Amino acid sequence: MKKHSVVGKSLTRVDGIAKATGRAKFTYDMELPNMLWGRILRSPYPHAKIINIDTSEAKKLPGVKAVITAKDIGPVRYGFVDTPRYPADQLVLATDKVRYIGEEVAAVAATSKDIADEALSLIKVEYEELPAVFDPEEAMQDGAPEIHDEIVPDRPCAWEDWGVARKARSYKAENNICAISQQGHGDIEKGFKESEYIREDKFYIPSTSHMAMEPHVALANWDPSFQKFDVWLTHMGYEVKRYWLARALDVPISRVRVRKAYVGGAFGGKIDPFSYEFLAAFLSRMTLRPVKISLTREEVFIACRLSHRFIINVKTGVKKDGTIMAQEIKAIDDPGAYRGSSPVVLFLTHGFRRPIYNIPNAKHEGIGVYTNKSICMPRRGHGSPQMSFSVESQLDQIAEDLGLDPAELRLKNFRKKGDVLPNGDTLHSCGLAEGIQKAMEVSGWKEKRGKGRDKNRGIGIGVAAMFNGAQYYPFGAAATMKLNPDGTFTLFCGAIEFGQGSDTAMSQIAAEELGVGLDDIILVSADSELCPIDHGNWLSGGIFVTGEAVRKAAVNVREQILDFASGWLEVKEDDLVLKDRKVYAKSDPEKAMTFAELMINSIQARNGDPILGKGFCKPVPEVEFYPSLSKGTGRWTNAYTFSIIIAEVEVDKETGKVKVLKLTSAEDCGYPINPLAVEGQVESQAVQGLGDALFEQIIIENGRIVNPTLTDYKIPGTLDIPEEINVNHIITNDPKGPFGAKEVGESSRSAAIAAIANAVYDATGLRIKELPLTPERVLQAFMDKKE
Amino acid sequence: MKKRIELTINGEHYEFNVEPWRTLVEVIREEAGLTGAKESCGTGECGNCLVILDGKPVNSCLVLAVDANGKDILTIEGVAEGEKLHPLQKAFVDHGAIQCGFCTPGMILAAKSFLEKNPKPTRMETKEAMEGVLCRCTGYVRILDAVLAASQEMMQENKTATKGGK
Numbered sequence: 001m002k003k004h005s006v007v008g009k010s011l012t013r014v015d016g017i018a019k020a021t022g023r024a025k026f027t028y029d030m031e032l033p034n035m036l037w038g039r040i041l042r043s044p045y046p047h048a049k050i051i052n053i054d055t056s057e058a059k060k061l062p063g064v065k066a067v068i069t070a071k072d073i074g075p076v077r078y079g080f081v082d083t084p085r086y087p088a089d090q091l092v093l094a095t096d097k098v099r100y101i102g103e104e105v106a107a108v109a110a111t112s113k114d115i116a117d118e119a120l121s122l123i124k125v126e127y128e129e130l131p132a133v134f135d136p137e138e139a140m141q142d143g144a145p146e147i148h149d150e151i152v153p154d155r156p157c158a159w160e161d162w163g164v165a166r167k168a169r170s171y172k173a174e175n176n177i178c179a180i181s182q183q184g185h186g187d188i189e190k191g192f193k194e195s196e197y198i199r200e201d202k203f204y205i206p207s208t209s210h211m212a213m214e215p216h217v218a219l220a221n222w223d224p225s226f227q228k229f230d231v232w233l234t235h236m237g238y239e240v241k242r243y244w245l246a247r248a249l250d251v252p253i254s255r256v257r258v259r260k261a262y263v264g265g266a267f268g269g270k271i272d273p274f275s276y277e278f279l280a281a282f283l284s285r286m287t288l289r290p291v292k293i294s295l296t297r298e299e300v301f302i303a304c305r306l307s308h309r310f311i312i313n314v315k316t317g318v319k320k321d322g323t324i325m326a327q328e329i330k331a332i333d334d335p336g337a338y339r340g341s342s343p344v345v346l347f348l349t350h351g352f353r354r355p356i357y358n359i360p361n362a363k364h365e366g367i368g369v370y371t372n373k374s375i376c377m378p379r380r381g382h383g384s385p386q387m388s389f390s391v392e393s394q395l396d397q398i399a400e401d402l403g404l405d406p407a408e409l410r411l412k413n414f415r416k417k418g419d420v421l422p423n424g425d426t427l428h429s430c431g432l433a434e435g436i437q438k439a440m441e442v443s444g445w446k447e448k449r450g451k452g453r454d455k456n457r458g459i460g461i462g463v464a465a466m467f468n469g470a471q472y473y474p475f476g477a478a479a480t481m482k483l484n485p486d487g488t489f490t491l492f493c494g495a496i497e498f499g500q501g502s503d504t505a506m507s508q509i510a511a512e513e514l515g516v517g518l519d520d521i522i523l524v525s526a527d528s529e530l531c532p533i534d535h536g537n538w539l540s541g542g543i544f545v546t547g548e549a550v551r552k553a554a555v556n557v558r559e560q561i562l563d564f565a566s567g568w569l570e571v572k573e574d575d576l577v578l579k580d581r582k583v584y585a586k587s588d589p590e591k592a593m594t595f596a597e598l599m600i601n602s603i604q605a606r607n608g609d610p611i612l613g614k615g616f617c618k619p620v621p622e623v624e625f626y627p628s629l630s631k632g633t634g635r636w637t638n639a640y641t642f643s644i645i646i647a648e649v650e651v652d653k654e655t656g657k658v659k660v661l662k663l664t665s666a667e668d669c670g671y672p673i674n675p676l677a678v679e680g681q682v683e684s685q686a687v688q689g690l691g692d693a694l695f696e697q698i699i700i701e702n703g704r705i706v707n708p709t710l711t712d713y714k715i716p717g718t719l720d721i722p723e724e725i726n727v728n729h730i731i732t733n734d735p736k737g738p739f740g741a742k743e744v745g746e747s748s749r750s751a752a753i754a755a756i757a758n759a760v761y762d763a764t765g766l767r768i769k770e771l772p773l774t775p776e777r778v779l780q781a782f783m784d785k786k787e
Numbered sequence: 788m789k790k791r792i793e794l795t796i797n798g799e800h801y802e803f804n805v806e807p808w809r810t811l812v813e814v815i816r817e818e819a820g821l822t823g824a825k826e827s828c829g830t831g832e833c834g835n836c837l838v839i840l841d842g843k844p845v846n847s848c849l850v851l852a853v854d855a856n857g858k859d860i861l862t863i864e865g866v867a868e869g870e871k872l873h874p875l876q877k878a879f880v881d882h883g884a885i886q887c888g889f890c891t892p893g894m895i896l897a898a899k900s901f902l903e904k905n906p907k908p909t910r911m912e913t914k915e916a917m918e919g920v921l922c923r924c925t926g927y928v929r930i931l932d933a934v935l936a937a938s939q940e941m942m943q944e945n946k947t948a949t950k951g952g953k
Contacts, residue, residue, distance in 0.1 A: 012880050013883070013885060015885075015888065016879070016885055017872065017876075017880060018888075019885045019891050020872065020877075020879050020888075020895065021823075021863065021864070021866070021872070021876060022821075022823020022862065022863030022892045023823075026825075028825065028889075029816075029822035031817075211923050212887070212889075212923055213825070213827045213833065213887065213889040213890050213921070213922070213924075214825070214827065214887070214889045215826075262888060263887065264825070264887045264888070265886075265887040265889060265924055267923070297828040297829060297830070499886035499887030499888070500886070501886070677883065679883070680883050680925060680926075680929060683928045684886065684923075684924050685926075686926060687927065688923070688926075709830060709832065710830070710921065711830070715923060716927075717918050717921060717927075718914040718915075718917045718918050718930075718931065719914055719918050721914075721926060721928065725926065725928055
């Protein structure tokens with residue numbers, strides 16, 4: 001294999017110094033001259049009719065420049081899902097009623113934050129409370145309060161705008177059901193008949209918060225002279241943001257420019273379009289001044305989406321040797337008062353598990369149910385953590401019941417390279433078997449498993465998978481590049497840096513192809529005006545799709561360099577080498593020219609035609625548009641990533657407290673473009689998974705989130721992390737990825753949660769089926785066991 | 788209603804007229820224009836707004852600007868000497884201790900303050916000292932590595948400086 005000089009190296013981040021010195025500008029740091037501050041009035045009720053909104057006193061307050069309610073803009077609908085089947089159900093501002101505590105009712109723009117706050121207190125809203133429902137199983141019953149009337153689309157749906165030629169239909173939620181998914185393959189009845197052991201378990205998973213350190217914030221500036229919006233957002237991809245901004249504000253999409261700013265963490269929590277983003281834009285257009293809306297941490301907790309709450313019933317049939325014959329899943333998703341990503345997560349809970357085990361007969365039924373609670377969206381893994389905890393816990397228990405080694409049971413059922421999934425996706429690379437063997441060996445699995453219970457110690461395993469980019473608007477990514485007069489290159493790509501290291505990785509990929517160093521790539525990223533299309537960094541396609549587009553752009557530039565240099569130096573192209581900002585002949589290194597010389601000479605010789613390259617990539621080039629979410633059929637992606645984590649824990653029987661001692665990971669990301677960054681991603685998600693497994697949960701009482709602070713919603717701190725997190729790279733060189741690379745990070749969180757829960761079982765014999773495994777829950781399980 | 792205050796930030800003298808309820812982080816960011824300090828929670832739980840006030844680390848969202856009157860403040864913008872990075876800043880970059888970077892200013896200042904008191908800490912002592920600053924990206928492993936590496940580097944620098952007859 002060709003030796004690489006820039007990719008595959010643990011180079012330091014290109015944005016490291018800017019961030020270490022406090023110079024990196026986040027949207028949260030942005031201010032513009034003459035800027036106004038916006039604030040949002042939110043519903044105090046989980047379900048209520050809006051009788052009247054009186055803004056007259058607020059408007060009179062000196063310093064208030066605009067007050068906005070649904071009366072000013074009408075019922076402007078938006079939603080993460082806006083398909084022919086499921087029309088968008090959210091509103092920029094509540095019109096006739098509110099459906100959860102925290103829903104946006106009105107907003108103000110004022111010359112200071114204090115005045116804006118005071119103005120909110122002067123808005124009088126008259127509500128008439130309605131019966132509310134908070135439990136999804138109750139919400140599905142006949143006679144439960146109806147949360148939504150029929151939604152009748154008043155325009156084509158997003159998917160029609162994006163090229164899917166099917167008309168939007170209206171949607172009437174029967175029994176509050178907002179999404180249905182029926183997936184599977186094989187013959188489930190036959191599978192269970194052929195099984196020698198069948199087990200059924202029910203699992204409960206609460207909502208969690210992404211808790212990105214940068215709170216949600218938007219700055220919008222309407223320029224009337226150019227009829228154009230400039231917006232700074234804390235987000236994960238500009239194409240979807242500007243599509244929704246343009247649609248809601250009723251301007252052409254070219255009149256919305258999303259500017260680059262660093263993003264202070266995202267984790268899935270900044271994908272959705274948000275009311276505060278639309279409101280900043282509306283208020284700016286009303287006042288002809290820049291408007292910034294910066295949300296408080298409490299607002300982020302209640303109104304900026306949570307991870308999906310799930311109730312999951314898993315029934316699995318196996319042969320006595322552990323061969324899985326059948327699996328039936330019944331999942332209830334509770335996305336809250338609006339659909340959020342419910343139809344997507346119902347699909348993904350199946351789709352993300354499909355590449356792991358070869359289950360010949362599977363049935364997966366998912367139902368999404370509206371309740372009067374905060375809305376749920378993706379968080380790192382989007383359904384995978386919930387389903388991985390459930391299925392991996394049960395598989396562990398099956399192994400225990402049958403007297404098998406849980407790791408060996410997994411190994412027996414793993415898929416392998418070359419397997420074709422029921423939907424037609426092919427595993428062109430798959431490091432599952434190698435990964436589990438590596439993780440077992442490094443962690444000392446055989447020596448430790450089942451032997452620590454008298455010391456309250458245990459070891460457990462979790463496995464998860466993730467796609468590498470998927471078919472979602474704009475269905476691909478592109479990159480452009482130019483050669484500069486000093487022999488460096490400028491790379492334009494849409495990928496957005498929110499901590500994952502995309503600016504560095506994209507630069508490494510470009511540098512490798514052109515034989516230059518990381519410093520020779522000048523990067524322009526995440527500016528919707530300057531960069532070509534990009535599907536965003538939220539489909540785990542950053543490296544696999546955008547990275548491949550960047551590589552192809554660099555190849556395109558390289559071809560032009562070779563073409564010109566070959567003529568100029570009178571050397572055959574295949575004799576030319578690009579290295580150290582130079583091109584020279586292998587056979588005669590004296591025949592050489594620097595890239596700077598090439599640039600100048602090529603302008604002369606080519607009548608001003610510069611060296612400009614482009615590249616592009618689509619996640620699944622073989623098919624158009626979308627697979628069926630509700631049936632799980634159709635191609636989805638061209639590569640899957642696999643994570644295996646083995647956790648070691650110690651459980652205090654007196655207090656119920658679980659301490660994670662060590663995490664060993666085996667990560668198949670194909671080929672690590674930057675091993676340091678890959679390890680950082682795995683550590684990041686292993687520790688997030690630790691929080692999910694042990695203490696993170698949004699507690700909701702009568703529709704009110706009662707722990708919307710970091711004191712009451714604890715996230716892992718330095719004292720919670722294990723002594724060691726051991727990351728092992730399983731290099732599988734995926735043939736479709738740039739330099740063999742695939743996605744990394746998302747599946748590690750899922751694997752960690754399952755591994756920790758299974759390690760708690762190994763330490764205690766307690767199978768706890770509800771997350772998180774808090775000291776109270778562990779103690780209760782001990783007591784229940786005694787009884 | 789506004790009060791006149793004087794602050795020394797990163798060695799420079801500032802005078803502001805501020806409302807008595809204005810917090811120190813707001814004044815540093817909005818009046819002095821030093822946006823390195825971040826406010827993530829606003830209630831003293833995350834440490835992202837940490838600055839050094841008269842030699843002590845404080846959550847600047849919990850300090851009223853008027854109470855800081857006459858005091859000396861160090862923010863992340865004052866840690867490097869011109870373009871020369873502080874060993875902690877360099878270690879954070881080199882060890883992959885930075886991802887999104889939002890908590891980085893608070894982390895580096897917390898570490899700086901800690902290493903001044905305990906120049907040769909153990910990993911456990913470092914964990915305890917850094918507990919007050921939350922990071923959601925890194926899982927902390929590389930942050931601890933960076934702080935410990937910087938402590939070595941700083942001790943080496945001090946030795947060299949002493950030998951140089953300082």
